[in-house]
Amino acid sequence: MPIINVQLLAGRTPAQKRALIRELADGTIRALGVAEQSIRVVLTEVAPEHWGVGGATKAERDEGTAR
Numbered sequence: 001m002p003i004i005n006v007q008l009l010a011g012r013t014p015a016q017k018r019a020l021i022r023e024l025a026d027g028t029i030r031a032l033g034v035a036e037q038s039i040r041v042v043l044t045e046v047a048p049e050h051w052g053v054g055g056a057t058k059a060e061r062d063e064g065t066a067r
Contacts, residue, residue, distance in 0.1 A: 002028050003040045009058060010045040017043055 004024050012020075021041045028039050048059035056066035 001038045001040065002032060002034060003042065004028065005042045005044065007044045007046055009051055010047050012045075 006020070006024070021043070024041050025036060025039045028034060029036055048062060049057050051058040053061055054066075060066040
C-alpha cells in the first residue's frame with residue numbers, strides 16, 4: 001500500500017488539494033501499477049510561521065520583516 005506524505009504551506013483551496021491528491025494517485029497508479037484503492041495520500045498543511053526559509057520564517061519573508 002503506497003502512502004504518500006506531502007507537506008505544504010497552508011492556504012491552498014480545497015479544489016487545489018483535491019487536484020493534487022488526484023494527480024498523485026494517478027501518477028502512482030501509472031508508476032507502480034497498483035490499484036487506486038490501495039493508495040493513501042496525507043496532506044499536512046504548515047502555517048507560514050512554522051515554515052523556515054533560510055534563517056527566517058515564511059511569514060516574516062512575506063511581511064518583509066526577515067533579516
